[in-house]
Amino acid sequence: MPAVSKGDGMRGLAVFISDIRNCKSKEAEIKRINKELANIRSKFKGDKALDGYSKKKYVCKLLFIFLLGHDIDFGHMEAVNLLSSNKYTEKQIGYLFISVLVNSNSELIRLINNAIKNDLSSRNPTFMCLALHCIANVGSREMAEAFAGEIPRILVAGDTMDSVKQSAALCLLRLYKTSPDLVLMGEWTSRVVHLLNDQHMGVVTAAISLITCLSQKNPDEFKTCVSLAVSRLSRIVSSASTDLQDYTYYFVPAPWLSCKLLRLLQCYPPPEDGAVKGRLVECLETILNKAQEPPKSKKVQHSNAKNAILFEAISLIIHYDSEPNLLVRACNQLGQFLQHRETNLRYLALESMCTLASSEFSHEAVKTHIETVINALKTERDVSVRQRAADLLYAMCDRSNAKQIVAEMLSYLETADYSIREEMVLKVAILAEKYAVDYSWYVDTILNLIRIAGDYVSEEVWYRVIQIVINRDDVQGYAAKTVFEALQAPACHENMVKVGGYILGEFGNLIAGDPRSSPLVQFNLLHSKFHLCSVPTRALLLSAYIKFINLFPETKSTIQEVLRSDSQIRNSDVELQQRAVEYLKLSSIASTDVLATVLEEMPPFPERESSILAKLKKKKGPGAVSVNELEEGKREGGELNGGGERGDNSAIAASNASTPSPSADLLGLRTGPPVTAAAPSAGSLLVDVFSEAGVNDDGFLRDLEPPTESSDSLLAEGPGDSDSAPPSVVSEDPATPLPESNELLNKFVCKNNGVLFENQLLQIGIKSEYRQNLGRMYLFYGNKTSVQFITFTTTVTCPGELQSQLNVQSKPVEPLIEGGAQVQQVINIECLTDFSDAPLLNIKFRYGGALQNLTLKLPVTINKFFQPTEMASHDFFQRWKQLSLPQQEAQKIFKANHAMDTEVLKAKLLGLGMALLENVDPNPENFVCAGVIQTKAQQVGSLLRLEPNAQAQSGEQMYRLTVRSSKDTVSKRLCELLAEQF
């Protein structure tokens, strides 16, 4: 650059600026500026032409005034004149003024463009640079239109100076960013890419920024840059620290360039060419090696530069995710940083490890640092680092260390910063759910969570724990017990009361046997919290009370008393009042049977994406939860709620259905459930209640949704509300027949209602009733998309010999399902004789033009036609002995799939359809059941004996199941079916 010549000091400007600085008040400043402006105006107006120096000085003053925040509406012309000066300083000020003050003013733009063009075509590199800088600084569309064609030419021309090339590359980058449509690279592409080979490191650095930006838009065109970048990188990495002279920064060769190269490579997949790849891996290894070397300087700049390259290299390694060796080394390197005294390094290390943890190759390596990370969580002073540590713990968690990590996070939660508590709570909740092997642990964890950080436990968390408890019958008893104990604390959080109310209302019976938690004790415990709670919680508790009436008739009078009290029945809150009135009425007019049906245990929730995960995703914003993690979440979620067999929750309903009931309309009379509100007369109420079993107590379902609107009449809910399709994450290809249909079948052995199948498009809900040898099944097809399904057809077929064993009639279903709508199909089933296979349901429809084909097994199993038989002990053993032929007996010994919980087992056996006989077997641990299978041809009496053995060899829990029936095929089939259930 030309040296500043003498006399360019611009004393006037300095005086003016110091005057402004000395102004005492704003008014004084404005006065001074007005004076100066008038002076400049008179100078510019003056007849005698100004020399370059004064012009420059006044333009400078104007610029200064403008930057102080005052409007400048003159002097542009003088600035443009400066552009044509031959002096560097004058030209510079002219360009400065224009890049700061110019707007798209038509006449001036033409002049300015002209001046810029002149400078670009001059041979003077400094002038060219000034012009390029001005273009880049203005960066407007007009500039792009005028110069987008010229700049690439300057960039690739052979005779352009290096410094100009640098400026040209960056200028082009800027224009590309503002108006990408105007910068057409086409013919220049290869030559621009070859700038990577330029001798001058500055040119390479500038060019690589441009290439990175361009290649993000059209990666294919710039593919060739990969090998060039790799060779460039390897040359830098292998160079000695003195080789690159000007570009060596504190003993690190060209750190910026290296970082940019590594970042460019992250735009592309790993190179396919083996040689290139080998070279790159070598480079990465060298970088990792260099990190191990002792530092060449103690200066912080040295380590910063070195670490910048290292972290960029690690993100490249993570991006490739294909070199286990490198991944593990990167992980180890980061592990060293975890204990570095530099806070920033610790932060970066934790952050990078988070991404490493999601790679299958390095997951294990990351896990080795668990102690350090936990330590960081506990002792780190910087809150942002602690947050990263919590993130990393979340990312590295898997089955093996879930318990430890969750325990650590829980203990940290007690002292955690308020800002991250809610997120921590969500994470704990997700991890606990995702990796729960033992559901009692899960329940413990969540209840602990509510205890420690109740305020931060969002609705989703406790909704989820209830969903899981309802869907997993093996934890229900335990959950009830734990909740009961937790509620005994003198002060417990409202969320705890909510969970407690819900669970005790559903499963209080499972712990009612213990005198310490007798029904009345349970009720009193819940009611003691009632007055401390907010309205929604009170509403929930009222629902729990009515459930108590059903579960424990002995509490009826106490609860009715509570409901009748003025504080409930005349409550100012309309929701509470309505509930109190309705529940009171319901409990006093409805018979026990009706109550039992209305207040039946909640049906399992349809599988859905964990709402907590969704919330965390929302909180973190898109992209924060890595795709990998999500996939994992899906997998785990599916396994958790879908894979395991579900016990029968509606055991009571099933047994109800088999006992004589006033419902006359069980089969054949109606073609579909009523849509209208129930008439108030008792007779029709009963009918409706029955046909809508499991749907009516939407009051409970509503508790799981945010309770906003006041409840509709309890009995007036439309059909199928609870079946409306929630989103699911289980994703199967709907076109292929399902391999797990057998498993699906098993799910329904002990229950009649639930979700049969669900994928992204379709959800099939099922509701069935059986009586004698007849059955009726309602299938609900829910369209989960917003697009309609056309030519929707379903066919039910009985393969092979099943045709003669089972008579299945299906009513045709409407061929069109609107988006989000649900249609219903009724299937009537008649059992002719005993059978072992299941009918097939084939569904075909068009979704957005693609034909979807789906085949499922209908959950019709022989046990559905059971009629329970109550008998005394001696009767049982007499019949047991009668069926002593070897082929009449089927026996199986198998390992327990679930925890042995007496209540759950009972519920399952009831769901099977047989009568559970108490006090029959001399060993109280054993279960015996009796029932008759009703077929059209004959009746098959069956007896069953289940002997749990909690402490068999090697601590495994085992069962021995024995089934005897008058027909050998029945025995065998029942045994097969049941063995999967326990």
Add this chain to the structure above:
Amino acid sequence: MIGGLFIYNHKGEVLISRVYRDDIGRNAVDAFRVNVIHARQQVRSPVTNIARTSFFHVKRSNIWLAAVTKQNVNAAMVFEFLYKMCDVMTAYFGKISEENIKNNFVLIYELLDEILDFGYPQNSETGALKTFITQQGIKGQHQTKEEQSQITSQVTGQIGWRREGIKYRRNELFLDVLESVNLLMSPQGQVLSAHVSGRVVMKSYLSGMPECKFGMNDKIVIDKQGKGGTTDEPGKSGKQSIAIDDCTFHQCVRLSKFDSERSISFIPPDGEYELMRYRTTKDIILPFRVIPLVREVGRTKLEVKVVIKSNFKPSLLAQKIEVRIPTPLNTSGVQVICMKGKAKYKASENAIVWKIKRMAGMKESQISAEIELLPTNDKKKWARPPISMKFQVPFAPSGLKVRYLKVFESKLNYSDHDVIKWVRYIGRSGIYETRC
């Protein structure tokens, strides 16, 4: 009620901070500084609401006085108090400036303790305050018990603004009618808005506890008396009576008597005080008429001619006349020719300022200027701000006349005739503008 009071210098540094109520936190001080004093855009409203806290401010030269409250207070009361506060400070140490405030630091806190109690304004009468808050703290100790108890009984008594036992050798009384006339006139000479706000300021040096009665040519009073058929005969000389739109009085005036008889009677404080304040809008005598003439010659030249005419008795003399003619923002040069006075282009204020020392009534004078302009890129036209004027005339533009001021002192042996009375009228310009 007022929660606190802050005084800042021009840089926004806090000079005085007095908080009266707990609802005002420490951050209120900064909130006002950040949002008002250092605001990017100049704050023009005297009331600013920041985070449910109201700030009322007035500015005296470079000093900001701000009252803060969280309650819904009477804004007029707060401003009245702030003005009073300014008056009190001026009475104690003269001009309100940063230096004076720093020098009288203790005094100001003492005053603030006295005139505001838990945010409620108390007696702010300078005369009364001066008896017990003095600048010479030591002197107070020499006061006798008797004197002290006298102060107490006076301040807490019925006539808190005057103490007993004042004696003057010469009973004198000065009465000033100070008015400021505001005008906005169209270029064609049509009055768009005009009003006069006036004050009657008295300085009394009277012995004992005199009872005074003040009379002026208020329309209602005159009409009433006219009906009664007593003093004034109608149609004596031009305008007889004036219509006062609204007025306020010093606390010494017996309002009940004013309400019933429209007579202003009072026991005056000793020394200087403002007896009343009033406002009129009808039949205002406009002392000057400004006739502007602006001609644009091409894009680069502007010719301005302004004529002023004085419109009052030829025997009277107006003083300190100043006419301010705004110039466009792109003025590059000005040539001025004027017959009378001096005129100058002030670039720093973007205006031509024309000053005339004296001018008799019924005269006229003119100025003409040529303004050269610099062509600009800006397309927007010059907004042509109005021409403003300043002056001082020795009469009341509202037409107010003092009819009498009677003094009765029954206990001491002087009568109304023995009191020497001085009456003076001063009319000043307020915002006196003519559009061009």
